[in-house]
């Protein structure tokens with residue numbers, strides 16, 4: 001049996017007529033740039049996430065860069081974040097000459113260690129950029145307390161966190177991205193809410209920030225050909241919005257299916273002592289966007305999976321503080337030992353709503369066979 005890491009065609013074939021009709025409507029109308037479907041998706045995401053404003057942009061990376069620009073994460077200012085994430089969580093800061101200040105991750109969640117944030121705050125610090133990764137949100141109670149105490153701005157990288165909700169010590173669940181000043185989502189195809197190409201969204205409850213985001217995505221124009229700031233050309237494509245509107249209709253079902261797949265993995269792998277699962281912490285609703293584990297002899301296991309035609313991914317093989325593009329920040333190997341250790345052990349197994357029980361069980365059997373024969 002061959003098990004791909006992700007296969008978008010299964011979903012497309014299941015709902016082919018709906019996707020085709022949605023695309024056809026855009027093509028017939030010809031409203032490719034900021035067409036009706038973009039506004040409709042923004043409205044529906046506002047309702048789904050219970051947030052006042054949503055602004056569709058070209059990618060999650062652009063969403064982060066635009067939000068960082070607006071929040072002043074630039075010109076030598078420091079922003080505290082995790083080194084164990086996708087590049088864009090930190091490149092959005094360096095893009096405008098801001099300085100990411102990394103703190104190590106928690107051993108059990110692989111997310112930013114909130115106990116290490118405050119010691120990094122100094123008069124030059126402007127913000128905190130938590131990333132909601134590995135199926136869970138960062139401890140937003142703690143982060144918002146520190147931000148309030150030191151008057152810092154908070155940009156939530158919720159690129160991987162569509163559908164996740166945080167309650168913490170509060171009285172109600174709040175959707176990822178809606179607690180800080182700005183939050184961003186990515187609609188990269190593999191994401192829980194993924195398009196058939198690139199796309200992203202900025203969300204906020206602050207009207208002034210929302211207006212700025214809307215201007216910045218059209219070159220900084222307050223009205224056509226009148227520019228208040230130098231912005232970007234970064235609009236969510238109407239064709240992608242049409243696809244995403246179809247997918248949003250089924251999002252809760254997709255989340256439930258992902259959860260079922262994750263539980264299958266946990267049931268089948270819990271007796272395998274060479275594999276460890278991350279722990280979900282804090283009162284929150286997680287979403288299984290990925291299924292990552294820590295595996296002994298990770299690289300050998302990865303090679304074995306390839307031999308057996310099983311897809312996998314490694315998020316992230318090299319933490320950001322030791323990436324060549326950030327060498328000017330002056331970090332070195334050994335600065336963040338937990339992130340460095342997890343990078344050597346982590347592996348993500350195939351998970352998406354359409355993957356079958358047989359496929360998941362096959363992956364688990366192969367993993368166990370690998371360790372049995374070691």
Ligand SMILES: Cc1ncc(COP(=O)(O)O)c(C=O)c1O
Nearest residue numbers: 059060061086088159186187188
């Ligand atoms: C944590 C994180 N931040 C940012 C991004 C960037 O999103 P995009 O690929 O839509 O530019 C991604 C997605 O790949 C991500 O996983």
